[in-house]
Every structure is written in structure tokens, then in C-alpha cells.
Amino acid sequence: MVKAVGGKLLEYTGKVQPQLGERGANGQLLYPYLPNPELVEAVNLAIYLERPLLLKGEPGCGKTQLASAVAYELGLNLEAWYIKSTSRGRDGLYNYDAVGRLRDAQLAASNRLTAEQIQRIDDPTTYVRWGPLGRAFQQDNRTVVLIDEIDKADIDFPNDLLLELDERRFIVEETGQEIKAKAAPIVLITSNDEKDLPDAFLRRCLFHYVEFPSRERLIEIINALFPASPQALVYKAIVRFFLLREEMRKDKGEAGKKVSTSELIDWFRVLSRYPQDEALAKLDGKIPYAGVLLKSWDDHIRYLRQSRGSE
Amino acid sequence: MEVNDLPLLELFTKLREAGLPLGIEEYQLVLQAIQAGFGINDQAALKRLCQTLWIKSAEELRLFEYHFEQLITINSILPTPEKVVKHSRQYQLSLITRYLILGFIGVGIVLGVGLTLRQRNPTPQPLAQPTAQPTAQPTAQPTPQSPAQPTATPKDTNQPDFIFWSLLSLINLSAGSGYIFFRWIFQRRAEHNDRSALLPKPNLTSIASPIPTKLAKIIKDEVQVAQVVLQATSKSEESLYNRFILTTEYLPVTERQMKQIWRYLRRPVREGQRTELDVEATVKQIGHQGLLLEPVLLPRRVNRTELLLLIDQDGSMVPFHEMSYRLATTSWRGGRLGKSGIYYFHNSPVEYLYRDRNYQQAELVSDIITHNCSNRTAVLIYSDAGAARGGHSEERYELTKKFLAQLKQKVRYIAWLNPMPKKRWLGTTSGEIAHLVPMFEVNRRGLQDAVNVLRGRITNFEEQGK
Numbered sequence: 001m002v003k004a005v006g007g008k009l010l011e012y013t014g015k016v017q018p019q020l021g022e023r024g025a026n027g028q029l030l031y032p033y034l035p036n037p038e039l040v041e042a043v044n045l046a047i048y049l050e051r052p053l054l055l056k057g058e059p060g061c062g063k064t065q066l067a068s069a070v071a072y073e074l075g076l077n078l079e080a081w082y083i084k085s086t087s088r089g090r091d092g093l094y095n096y097d098a099v100g101r102l103r104d105a106q107l108a109a110s111n112r113l114t115a116e117q118i119q120r121i122d123d124p125t126t127y128v129r130w131g132p133l134g135r136a137f138q139q140d141n142r143t144v145v146l147i148d149e150i151d152k153a154d155i156d157f158p159n160d161l162l163l164e165l166d167e168r169r170f171i172v173e174e175t176g177q178e179i180k181a182k183a184a185p186i187v188l189i190t191s192n193d194e195k196d197l198p199d200a201f202l203r204r205c206l207f208h209y210v211e212f213p214s215r216e217r218l219i220e221i222i223n224a225l226f227p228a229s230p231q232a233l234v235y236k237a238i239v240r241f242f243l244l245r246e247e248m249r250k251d252k253g254e255a256g257k258k259v260s261t262s263e264l265i266d267w268f269r270v271l272s273r274y275p276q277d278e279a280l281a282k283l284d285g286k287i288p289y290a291g292v293l294l295k296s297w298d299d300h301i302r303y304l305r306q307s308r309g310s311e
Numbered sequence: 312m313e314v315n316d317l318p319l320l321e322l323f324t325k326l327r328e329a330g331l332p333l334g335i336e337e338y339q340l341v342l343q344a345i346q347a348g349f350g351i352n353d354q355a356a357l358k359r360l361c362q363t364l365w366i367k368s369a370e371e372l373r374l375f376e377y378h379f380e381q382l383i384t385i386n387s388i389l390p391t392p393e394k395v396v397k398h399s400r401q402y403q404l405s406l407i408t409r410y411l412i413l414g415f416i417g418v419g420i421v422l423g424v425g426l427t428l429r430q431r432n433p434t435p436q437p438l439a440q441p442t443a444q445p446t447a448q449p450t451a452q453p454t455p456q457s458p459a460q461p462t463a464t465p466k467d468t469n470q471p472d473f474i475f476w477s478l479l480s481l482i483n484l485s486a487g488s489g490y491i492f493f494r495w496i497f498q499r500r501a502e503h504n505d506r507s508a509l510l511p512k513p514n515l516t517s518i519a520s521p522i523p524t525k526l527a528k529i530i531k532d533e534v535q536v537a538q539v540v541l542q543a544t545s546k547s548e549e550s551l552y553n554r555f556i557l558t559t560e561y562l563p564v565t566e567r568q569m570k571q572i573w574r575y576l577r578r579p580v581r582e583g584q585r586t587e588l589d590v591e592a593t594v595k596q597i598g599h600q601g602l603l604l605e606p607v608l609l610p611r612r613v614n615r616t617e618l619l620l621l622i623d624q625d626g627s628m629v630p631f632h633e634m635s636y637r638l639a640t641t642s643w644r645g646g647r648l649g650k651s652g653i654y655y656f657h658n659s660p661v662e663y664l665y666r667d668r669n670y671q672q673a674e675l676v677s678d679i680i681t682h683n684c685s686n687r688t689a690v691l692i693y694s695d696a697g698a699a700r701g702g703h704s705e706e707r708y709e710l711t712k713k714f715l716a717q718l719k720q721k722v723r724y725i726a727w728l729n730p731m732p733k734k735r736w737l738g739t740t741s742g743e744i745a746h747l748v749p750m751f752e753v754n755r756r757g758l759q760d761a762v763n764v765l766r767g768r769i770t771n772f773e774e775q776g777k
Contacts, residue, residue: 041349041359044349045364049343099606102603102606106602154614155614197367202332202367203332203334203367206363
């Protein structure tokens with residue numbers, strides 16, 4: 001669908017999946033990721049237009065996982081930047097180790113450094129430590145950059161990144177070095193919608209709301225993750241899961257926290273440890289291992305009350 | 312350009328008018344994406360494309376869906392895949408056919424005229440060529456082909472030469488003119504379609520049926536809804552009264568503007584753990600001591616504004632509930648306002664303030680002031696202060712005055728938002744209260760000024776009436 005522009009053909013299909021047990025460059029386990037076609041289209045749009053893609057959606061529906069799936073399929077590097085409440089815009093670009101430089105200068109003054117070390121500290125770039133975006137800008141290939149949970153940071157945080165995301169360049173203040181992106185990184189941003197993002201930032205992003213997977217897709221996901229599991233169990237577990245989710249939706253409305261894909265996967269992992277008939281029997285009664293699915297005391301109480309009412 | 316056939320610009324303008332933050336660049340992005348092959352498969356794909364590029368939240372999505380349906384679904388000139396992709400090819404094809412037909416007609420006329428002049432010249436060979444051409448032509452063009460067939464059949468009977476050739480040229484002529492005529496008609500049609508597509512159908516049925524159900528879902532932002540309705544209804548005189556039903560709510564500030572304004576309410580203070588390196592101070596220290604003993608660290612800069620929002624409920628404030636709800640949600644969501652608290656009261660705060668809208672969870676005013684307020688707290692009161700009903704109530708004035716005096720012992724910045732316009736304050740209790748505390752009417756400007764007061768900006772307000 002995407003036409004090659006200048007010979008560069010990058011298209012995400014969502015169909016190339018890692019084998020079970022395959023490990024990424026950093027040794028982390030890779031899992032299959034099954035996006036829906038709309039999401040795939042949004043990703044391709046972001047790749048083509050070279051704009052950041054902002055992903056929202058309920059927690060646990062696979063926003064963060066998408067980045068590694070895209071990187072895996074396209075064979076690109078992944079730079080993940082997990083935002084904390086103390087993160088600042090500059091952290092993603094670079095950090096300057098001023099204290100280290102000071103220390104070295106002192107050591108040099110007291111003649112404790114070898115000639116090589118002195119040569120090293122003469123180079124001003126020695127003390128620059130690149131952040132995820134800074135690294136991505138210097139790569140020859142396009143890099144997938146994940147900015148995870150951007151809404152956790154201060155409200156000014158997104159605005160501090162406008163120029164960097166827009167023009168894909170920045171200046172290291174301490175050395176005066178200008179870093180220009182060699183290849184536009186593919187930026188994926190996730191937000192849990194805890195805070196509203198500023199308009200100026202939103203304007204520059206593409207937006208996609210990651211929907212909760214449908215029943216069929218959930219079955220596919222579980223099958224992809226646990227290929228050896230019997231179909232009867234998968235089907236029954238998912239029916240049960242949807243029942244619980246529906247109950248939660250009725251109780252808490254659309255906005256409340258509901259059981260999500262990641263919880264289903266954990267739950268199924270526990271279930272699949274048992275022989276099939278035992279696990280099926282467990283599914284008939286109360287929800288087995290409810291602690292994996294129900295995270296708050298309120299949920300638990302509500303569930304207990306319902307299950308008592310139905311008996 | 313084929314993209315121009317779509318009412319995309321119209322959709323874009325409508326969305327902009329409805330308050331979405333879109334710029335020219337966003338419009339160009341869509342064009343660029345369409346040229347690259349995105350969003351042309353069907354209507355849903357186009358919708359997804361526009362959605363990804365233009366829409367940034369769930370509220371905007373509803374608005375978008377409404378407009379999209381209005382503009383793009385009603386008319387049928389949608390970019391069916393063939394239409395956009397093959398349009399250029401079709402255009403070329405039609406050009407070829409046109410030239411062929413013109414050539415055919417031209418040759419026919421020339422031959423007809425030439426042959427009628429040199430009458431006794433029975434050479435049917437050359438005229439086989441022009442007649443063969445249109446039949447071999449792959450594109451089905453019904454109008455020129457049908458006259459081509461009869462011309463080929465009476466070839467062997469070349470007795471009534473003159474009549475035949477003049478007839479042939481006549482048929483040619485009529486075919487050509489018929490073709491031109493049909494083309495003209497089709498063009499007219501297409502233009503008409505285009506135009507009707509650009510205008511949001513100004514008929515009553517479209518207003519009466521789809522809007523109410525659609526709008527019932529979008530109660531998020533009434534200003535925007537009102538705009539939607541206004542745009543849809545302004546074309547028809549008969550439905551003028553309709554819009555009054557939907558725009559009676561007094562909402563002069565959109566949700567977006569409100570969020571933007573809240574962002575200004577911040578006072579960064581360096582506080583907490585010393586984590587940040589103060590390079591300048593460190594260098595200075597080294598200058599004093601001759602060597603680096605330890606770096607100088609600074610606490611981080613954090614936003615230390617705490618907002619206390621006091622909302623007048625019920626009674627004369629009933630029409631403004633939607634607004635107060637919006638104030639509460641945007642201030643709560645719009646950023647970190649410290650331990651921002653929202654309290655409700657009725658008419659004037661007396662002794663107790665309430666945590667909920669139904670006056671169930673009461674808290675003592677003195678408790679709130681001692682525990683929840685500090686010199687960082689900014690208090691915003693949202694009340695009509697008696698301006699909605701009019702008249703002067705000494706009791707209300709005294710109660711408010713007492714409360715404000717109590718508040719001022721602890722709080723430095725207080726502002727009052729009055730949903731009634733300023734000209735209605737005069738001669739009512741609110742006119743009096745406006746002398747005690749900076750009071751602003753609710754609009755964008757007023758809200759901005761109120762936030763400025765809360766930030767401690769100098770205002771020309773001078774307290775009177777003491």
C-alpha cells in the first residue's frame with residue numbers, strides 16, 4: 001500500500017512474528033504481537049509521514065508492546081524511553097556529566113592522569129551521554145523510539161520536545177555540537193490519559209486509540225503465545241474472561257479499570273500449568289486464581305458478592 | 312487534482328470551526344498521505360486516515376464522526392478505489408477516444424464532402440479505414456459506434472452515391488454533436504453533484520433525523536455542539552428556532568480554552584531533595600576554595616500551586632452547572648494543581664463546605680482553611696453572588712464578607728468568577744462583593760484574568776467597602 005519513496009520501503013504488516021523463545025538483541029524474550037489492521041495502518045502512516053504516533057487506550061492492551069513488534073518486523077533498533085515523574089525533555093537527548101569533567105580537571109591539575117586520559121578529557125564530547133532520542137538521531141538507519149507513558153511527566157514535558165520531534169535536531173549546549181537526525185526515527189508515544197497533553201504537542205502527533213482486542217483476536221493472541229494449549233481450554237478461558245470484563249464494564253462504566261489482555265495472558269499462563277481436564281473443571285466453578293485478574297479490593301468484593309448471588 | 316473532488320477541505324474547515332486545533336500543515340498531511348496511497352481503498356479507510364491525522368481525543372472523535380457523516384456519507388461522490396486510482400488513466404482514455412472520434416468525424420466529413428464533389432468515383436477502399444477504426448476501438452463508446460455499424464453495411468450498394476455520402480456525413484455530424492452534448496450534460500451533472508456535496512444539505516429532513524441522536528452522545532462540549540448545530544441549521548430559515556433549544560446553555564469558554572488557561576496557573580518553586588547540580592554555584596565554590604570539595608546541588612523546580620475551587624450549587628446556579636462541572640474536571644485533569652480541592656456550597660459559604668454536589672460530606676470552613684490552605688493556595692470562587700436573581704441581600708453580603716475575611720488570613724490569592732455578565736452585577740449583591748474580591752465574568756478573558764490574579768500578578772483591584 002505504501003509506495004516506496006526514494007527507494008526506501010518500510011512497511012509494517014504486523015504479520016512477521018518472532019518464534020516462541022526467541023530473544024532480542026538485549027536478551028529479552030520476544031513475544032508475538034497481533035495488531036488489528038487499523039493500528040497497522042496508523043503505524044504505516046506514521047512511518048510514511050515521519051510523524052510521532054501517539055497511542056492511547058486502556059492499560060494493558062498492548063500499547064508498549066507495539067514498539068518492539070514494529071522494530072522486530074522492520075529489523076530496526078529499538079530505543080525505549082520510559083518516562084518517570086521526574087523525567088525532563090533533555091534526558092531523552094543527552095546528559096552532560098559536568099561533575100565527572102570537574103573531577104577529571106582536578107585530577108589533571110594535580111598531575112594524576114596519564115597522557116591518554118588527558119587526551120580523552122580534552123575531547124568535550126567525552127562527557128556527553130546520549131539519551132534514547134539522541135542515540136536514535138545518530139543512527140544511519142531509522143530507529144524505532146518508544147516514549148512510554150508520556151503523561152507521567154510534568155505538564156511541560158511534551159512541550160520541551162516539540163523542536164526535537166519536529167525538526168529532528170538539537171544542540172548539545174555544553175559543547176555546541178549540533179546533532180541532526182540522519183534518518184527520521186519512528187517515534188511511538190504511549191499515554192494512559194492521566195493528564196491532558198498540550199495542544200501544540202498533539203498537533204504534531206498522529207493519534208490512534210488502541211481498541212481492546214475482539215474475542216477472535218484474543219483467541220489468536222492466546223494461541224500465538226501458547227501454541228500447545230488445547231482449544232477447548234482457550235475458548236472457555238476467553239469466554240470466562242469476557243464475562244468478567246462485561247460485568248466490570250456494567251459496574252464501573254466505560255472509564256473504570258477492567259481486566260486487560262496482559263492480565264488474561266498471565267491468567268492463562270497459570271491455567272495452562274494444569275492438565276486440561278483439571279483446568280476446565282476449575283473454570284466451571286469460581287474464577288480460579290482470581291488474584292491474577294482482580295486487582296483491587298473493590299473488584300474482589302464485587303466478584304465475591306456476584307458469585308455468591310449466583311449460587 | 313483528483314483529491315479536489317472530495318469535500319475534504321470542507322470537512323477540515325468544519326472541524327476547525329468546531330474548535331479542533333488544526334493547521335494548514337495537517338490538511339497537507341492528509342493530501343500527502345492520500346497521494347501515497349493511504350485511505351483510498353474505501354470510505355472507511357479515508358475516515359481512518361483523517362481520524363489518525365486530525366483527531367487527538369475521544370471527544371474530538373465524536374465531533375469528527377458527526378461531520379464526516381454529514382459531509383462525506385450523504386453524497387455519493389466518494390473516492391471509490393477506481394475513481395481515485397484510475398481516474399488519471401480514465402482521463403487519458405477518454406482523451407484518446409475523443410481524439411479518435413474527432414478524427415473519425417473529421418475524416419468522415421472530408422471524405423463525404425470530397426466524394427460528393429467528385430461524384431462518379433466508386434472507390435470504397437479508403438473509407439473502410441475510418442469506419443474500421445471505431446469498431447476496433449476497445450472502449451465501449453455507445454454513441455459513436457452505433458452510427459458506425461450502418462455505415463459499414465451499405466458498402467456494396469454504391470448506386471445512390473450522393474445521398475449515401477451526404478447521409479454518412481450527416482450521421483457523423485450528429486454523432487459528434489450528440490457526443491459533445493452528452494458530455495456536456497454529464498459534466499453539468501457532476502458539477503451539480505460536487506456543489507451539492509460541498510454544501511451540507513440544507514434541508515429539514517437531514518436536520519430533523521440525524522442530529523438529535525448524534526448530539527445526544529456529544530454532551531461533552533456544548534459550545535462545539537452548538538456550533539455543529541448552527542452550521543447544520545443556519546442554511547434553512549424554518550429550523551431557526553431549533554438552534555435556540557440547543558444553545559441556551561451559557562458556555563462562553565470551550566473546554567479546550569479552559570484547559571489552556573489552567574496551564575498558566577503555576578508557580579514553580581525549588582523544593583524537596585537536592586538533586587540538581589548547580590553548575591554556576593559549583594564553579595564559584597571552586598574559585599573560592601581552589602579545588603572541588605563537593606558539588607553544589609539544588610532542589611528541583613516543581614509547580615507549587617494549589618487550587619481550592621469553591622463552587623456555588625443549585626438555586627440560581629442551576630443553569631450554570633454544566634459550566635461548574637467543566638471547571639471542576641478541567642482543573643482536576645488539566646495538570647498538577649497540588650492538593651487541589653473542590654468544595655461546593657449553596658449561595659454563600661457558611662460554616663460548612665461540602666465535598667460533593669449533594670451536600671453529604673460536610674467539612675468545617677475553619678478546618679479547610681487551617682488544614683488545606685497554605686500561602687501557596689489560590690482560591691477560586693465560582694458563584695453568581697446574587698446577580699442572577701438580582702436584588703440586594705444584606706445577609707448574603709455579610710456572610711460572604713465574613714467568609715472572605717476568614718479566608719484572607721491564610722490565603723493570598725483569591726479570585727471570583729461570576730457566570731453573569733458584568734452589566735448585571737450593578738445594584739445587586741454581586742456588585743458589592745466585587746468590591747471585596749477581584750471578580751470576573753466567565754469568558755476567556757475573564758478566566759485568564761482570574762488565573763492571573765491567582766498567580767499573584769499585579770492587578771488594579773483595590774479592596775473597598777471596609
